[in-house]
Amino acid sequence: xxxxxxxxxxxxxNIVSQIPEGSVITYGMIxxxxxxxxxxxxxxxxxxxxxxxxxxxxxxxxxxxGRLSPDSIFxxxxxxxxxxxxxxxxxxxxCIDMDKHLIKWDL
DNA sequence: CGAATGACAATCT
DNA sequence: TAGATTGCCATTC
Numbered sequence: 001x002x003x004x005x006x007x008x009x010x011x012x013x014n015i016v017s018q019i020p021e022g023s024v025i026t027y028g029m030i031x032x033x034x035x036x037x038x039x040x041x042x043x044x045x046x047x048x049x050x051x052x053x054x055x056x057x058x059x060x061x062x063x064x065x066g067r068l069s070p071d072s073i074f075x076x077x078x079x080x081x082x083x084x085x086x087x088x089x090x091x092x093x094x095c096i097d098m099d100k101h102l103i104k105w106d107l
Numbered sequence: 108c109g110a111a112t113g114a115c116a117a118t119c120t
Numbered sequence: 121t122a123g124a125t126t127g128c129c130a131t132t133c
Binding site: 006008031036037038039041042046 | 127128131
């Protein structure tokens, strides 16, 4: 197993692995924590390449719209089902109720 | 080193 | 309001 990924990716995996159940986080937040509030895409790319051996709850990582990743990538309806099982509430639009489940970091 | 990629975000029309 | 475009930045070829 060679470490193809550089530090940034591991930082992303580290944060994602810390997401408690029933909570979600946005790509922009993770990027901001890493010091690059504009690297939201890098976070998404890290998720795309996220190795399952990290047990990354990538289903808890959503965009700011509270929207989940494309079913084509995740696997048709799996992500939403997982979140619902963890106690995450969804809106009628199929988006996560960010105001209730979005992680709030210590201010 | 340069070009291409990408599970986003913000802005414009 | 919804769809399309641009910007941003790390990783890969």
